Amino acid sequence: MSRLHAELQRLYGLALPDGPAPGATPTPDPDPAAGQRLLVLGLSRPADWSRLQPLWQAVQDGLGLPAPAIVIDGQAGMQLWLALARPVPADQARAFVDGLRRRHLADVPDSRLTLRPGPDASAPPLTVPGGQVQPEQWSAFVAPDLAPMFSETPWLDLAPPPEGQAELLARLQPASAEVFERACATLAASLAGPVPMPGDAAQSVPAPAASGHAGAVRSPSSGAPALAAADQARQFLLVVMHDAQQPMALRIDAARALLGPPGR
Template structure:
C-alpha cells in the first residue's frame, strides 16, 4: 500500500483487513454489520467554501471535535470528511450529519447538500479516487478530486478540482495530521447537536422578514423599528439558533450601530 492508502485506511475504512503483498487493498467503507467510519458533507451545484468553513470551524470551537478533512470532488463540489474512531451504524452517522446541517447549514438549499456515509453508493467513486486507488479514472476530463489543506480551500470554491493528478505523498501529508473522533467525544457532540435541534428557535422566515425590514439605509432611524431591533438582537444572541441566521441578524443590526442606536 502507498502512504496515502495507509492514511486513508487509518481514518475512513470500516475494516482493517490485511492484503497480500502486491495485492490491491480493498476499499471497505462498510463493515460486515453495516457500520461506517467515514461521514461526509458535500456542498455542490455550485461549490462554495464559506458555508463549509463555518462547519469546519464550528465543530472545533463549539463541539471540541478534531478537524475534518477537506476535499474537492473533481466536478462540482467541496466536501468535509469526518472520521470516527469506532464504526457507527448508518442511522447514528446520519443523525450526526443532520445535526451539523441544522446547526451550521440551515440557510443552504437542501438540493445543494449531500450528507453521505460510507454506506452510500454515491460516495464510493469519490472515495476510490481520493484514496489513491483510482488509476486514471479522471484522465478523460482532466479534473481530479483531492484532499486540500485548510489554507488552500478558498481558492477551490469556483473550481473544485485539480488540473493534474495529486501526488500520493502530498495527499498523505494532508491526512497525516488528522485525527478520528473518539467514541465519548462523538456521543457528547451528538447529544449537543440534538439539543440544539430540539431547542425552540426563531422562525427563519420571520427572521429574514425582520432583517429585510431594517436593512434599508433610507428606513433606518436611531430610534426606529425598536421591535425589529429587539427581535434581531434575540436571534443574534440565541445560541440554539442556526449559526447562519445569527450572522444574518448581526449584519442586519449593523446600521443601528452606525446610526447611534443599539450597538453590537
Template sequence: MHTLISELQRLYLREGQEPGPAALRLVSDDGQLRTLVLAFGGKGDGAQHWSELVTLANALQQELDLPAPAVSVSGGDTFHLWLSLATPVPLAQAQAFVALLRRVFLPDSGRVLASAPPADLVDLPLPPSLHASGKWSAFIHPGMGAAFVDEPGLDMAPPAAGQLALLENVRSITAQQFAQALAKLQQHVGEVAAPAIPVIVATAPETPLSGLLLQDATLEDIVRWLHARNIEPTFRHRLP
C-alpha cells in the same frame, strides 16, 4: 505511495477494506460506517458552497470540540468534508448526526448533500482519483479552498507526499467525542439527550497550522507548512 495508503486505511477504511480503483463503499453489509462525507456543491455559486463548508468545519471544531476534518475537491463540482470515526456507528445514527449538523449550523442551506446515503454517496471515490470530468480529486489544505471555487479539481494528479502531509495529522473522532457531539446537537434543538460522560481527550502535539481555523491560513502559512515537511509547493494547473 505505500505510506499514503496506510494513512487512508487508518482514517477512512473499515477493517479488511483495501483502497483501490473502485469507489469506496462507505456502508458495511451490516449497516455500519466509519467515514462521514459531507458534500458541498452542485450547480451554482462555488464561493457560497465553500463558505458553507468553512462554516460547518469551524463549527465542528469550535462548537462540538471535534478534530479538524480533512477537506477535498471532487474533480467535479463539489467540495467534501471527511469525518473519520474511530469506531463505526449505525447508519441511522450517522444520518441523524448529519441532519442535526445541517439544522443547527446551516439551517438555510440546501447544499449539504449529507452523509451516505443518499445513493450517490454510498460509493465514493477516495482521493486522489481521476474524475469523469478529466480533473483529479485530491485532499487540499483548507486555506487553499477559495482557489477552487470555480473548478473544484486539479489538472494533474497530486503528489503523494503532499497528500500524505495533509492526512498525517488528521485524527479520528473517538466514540466518546461522537457521543458528546451528538448530545450537544440534540440539546441545541431541544431533543432529549443522555447526559454527557466527562472525558479527558488527549490532544496531538502542536504542529504548524494546528491552531488555525479554515479562514485563517494565508498563502505564506501554507508554503511554510509544506516546506517544514520538505515538500515543494506545485502549481495547480499545467503551464501553457
C-alpha cells in the same frame, strides 16, 4: 501498503487495493451492519467554501471534534470528511450528519448537498480522492488555507502527489468514541433547545438599565442580575438567525457572528 493507503485506513477504515493512487473509481460502501467510520457533508458547485468553512470551524469549536478533511471532488464540488476512531451505527451517523445539515446548511437545496450516510440509498457511490474525474480534472484532499481557491473550480489540473496527500491526512485525527458521543449530545441539544420567536424579542432581551452595575441589567420583576451584555448580543443574533422573514444574507451573517471568527 503505501503511506497514503495506510492513512486512509487509519482515518476512515478504507481498505483499498494498493497502488500509486486510490483513483476516483467508485469503491464499495462499508457494510451498514458493521457501522460507519466516515461521515461526509458536501456542497456541489459552486463549491462555496464561505458556506462550508463555518461548518468546518463549528465542528471543532462548538462540538469538540477533530478537524475534518477537506476534499475537492471535481464533479460533486467540495466535501468535509469526518473520521471516527470506531464504527457507529448507521442510524446514529445519519442523524448526526442530518443534524449538521439542519444546523448549518438548512437553506441549501437538497440537490446541492452530499450527505453520507444519506437519508436513503440513492446517494452516489463513495469515491476516494486522488483520481481523474474529467479530462485534466483531479480530485484531492486540500489544506484549509487553500480551500477558498477552489470554490469555482473544485479540482486540480494534475494528479495530486500521493506523498503530499498522505502528509495532509497524517495531520488529522479520528474522533474517539467518547468525543463523538459528546458531540452528538451537544448537537442534539442545540437543535432541540428553545428558540425565541421574533415577536418575543423585546421580552427575551431586556433593555439596558439606565443605571446599575456595568455589564449587567436588572430584571424588572425580581431585580436580580439578568443577561450580561455579551449574552444579550448572542440572544439578539439567535433571534435574527431564526427569523424566516429576515433576508437570508442577514441570517447567514448572524450565524457566522455566533460561530465567531475563524481560528484555524
